[in-house]
Amino acid sequence: MASTSEPEQKTNQTNQTKPLAGVKVLEFGHFAAGPFAGLLLADWGADVVKVEPPEGEGLRKWPPFVGGEGDKAYSLNFASVNRNKRSITADFKNPQDFARIKALCGKADIIIENFRPGVLPRLGLGYDDLSAINPKLVYCSVSGYGQVGPYSGKGAFDVAIQAISGIMSVTGETEGPPAKCGVPLVDFCTAVFAALSSVVALRQAEKTGRGSNVDCSMLSCMLAISALQTSEFWGTDVPPQRLGSGHPRNAPYEGFMASDKWLVVAAGNDGLWQKLCKCMGQTELPKDPRFATQPMRARNRVVLAETLAPVFKTRTAAEWLELLEKEGVPCAPIYDYREALNNEHIDAIGLVRQMALPGGGTTLTVANPIRMTGYEFEITQRPSMPGEHNEVVMREWLA
Numbered sequence: 001m002a003s004t005s006e007p008e009q010k011t012n013q014t015n016q017t018k019p020l021a022g023v024k025v026l027e028f029g030h031f032a033a034g035p036f037a038g039l040l041l042a043d044w045g046a047d048v049v050k051v052e053p054p055e056g057e058g059l060r061k062w063p064p065f066v067g068g069e070g071d072k073a074y075s076l077n078f079a080s081v082n083r084n085k086r087s088i089t090a091d092f093k094n095p096q097d098f099a100r101i102k103a104l105c106g107k108a109d110i111i112i113e114n115f116r117p118g119v120l121p122r123l124g125l126g127y128d129d130l131s132a133i134n135p136k137l138v139y140c141s142v143s144g145y146g147q148v149g150p151y152s153g154k155g156a157f158d159v160a161i162q163a164i165s166g167i168m169s170v171t172g173e174t175e176g177p178p179a180k181c182g183v184p185l186v187d188f189c190t191a192v193f194a195a196l197s198s199v200v201a202l203r204q205a206e207k208t209g210r211g212s213n214v215d216c217s218m219l220s221c222m223l224a225i226s227a228l229q230t231s232e233f234w235g236t237d238v239p240p241q242r243l244g245s246g247h248p249r250n251a252p253y254e255g256f257m258a259s260d261k262w263l264v265v266a267a268g269n270d271g272l273w274q275k276l277c278k279c280m281g282q283t284e285l286p287k288d289p290r291f292a293t294q295p296m297r298a299r300n301r302v303v304l305a306e307t308l309a310p311v312f313k314t315r316t317a318a319e320w321l322e323l324l325e326k327e328g329v330p331c332a333p334i335y336d337y338r339e340a341l342n343n344e345h346i347d348a349i350g351l352v353r354q355m356a357l358p359g360g361g362t363t364l365t366v367a368n369p370i371r372m373t374g375y376e377f378e379i380t381q382r383p384s385m386p387g388e389h390n391e392v393v394m395r396e397w398l399a
Helices: 012-017 033-043 076-080 097-103 119-123 127-131 158-164 185-207 217-222 227-236 272-282 294-299 301-312 317-327 337-341 343-351 390-399
Strands: 026-027 047-052 084-090 111-112 136-144 211-218 251-258 262-266 331-333 352-356 363-365
Touching: 026 033, 033 047, 033 084, 033 111, 033 136, 084 390, 097 390, 111 185, 119 127, 127 136, 136 185, 136 343, 158 185, 158 217, 185 211, 185 217, 211 217, 251 301, 251 331, 262 317, 272 294, 272 317, 294 301, 317 331, 317 363
Parallel strands: 026 047, 026 111, 047 084, 111 136, 136 211
Antiparallel strands: 251 262, 262 331, 352 363
């Protein structure tokens, strides 16, 4: 475990007033799911120490990069899920490094790991190994299929779980092929479950003196968030289908092309439907039996969309949005990320922050999205270089 100098940054003292102040977390995380769970805990004040191989974890090699070439280049993908943490490096095949890591595990409140099931136990760093020396330990394992079951040994990436969970079957246009969500939904939603369950298990450990082995399966989490789709299947015995931006129980509740850009309209009840028709100059449509009630509009969603589409093309998206908002009809422009990140609302709530990077570079980052009294998000630790905190973590945790 190579030694490095301690950076000139805010110290851990800054976190002492935050909700998870004093909680020690070891993150054996790579790429997205484990690291984003660790980031959430770090944002709320936990001392999250990321354990990496000597060369750093794999996401560090993903573009885009800032700060130059070679060793000076820093991955913005890595930075996006690794703020507010400290980094240590270890070669698990090195007996001295392994002993130090195991000693740190003995001091941790929470461990988050997202290796394939069995990897850490084979190294002697499984829950059974560590709970023997640290009975209150919360050990959260994030994996594709969970720690038990016939698929538990399978490797998994986000797209594979989107496929096997059914998510891709309901994503995309009706006549088109199945599509994955453009955002890595599986990784990041599972990370939220992992962070939440870790804090719940920590609360239990504080009350009982016994920790928990938390099994956080990506597949299980995706089926859990698919409650509307699973209940539809169980109620009808028909698997839900792809509807593009449409909705199986509501209409008009989808995207429409204006004369220049796309927008979304969500006239989700009879009152909003009547207001929409008024805005569009289509006051006879609510009298049409095919469109008179919400269930009938949903049943006739395709013909309703075909009826409305030519009308939407008569005005710009901005004109429609102004008209609909005045009437209280839920609507929104369909933005790309340049537009989504640069609008007055995001600016007003201070969601995007400046963040320093190693080597003097900077980037922007989306702050912790949760607002609560008694807590103020801040960046107390910029993303680190591999092993940047080897000495200071050993000194603080093992003193």
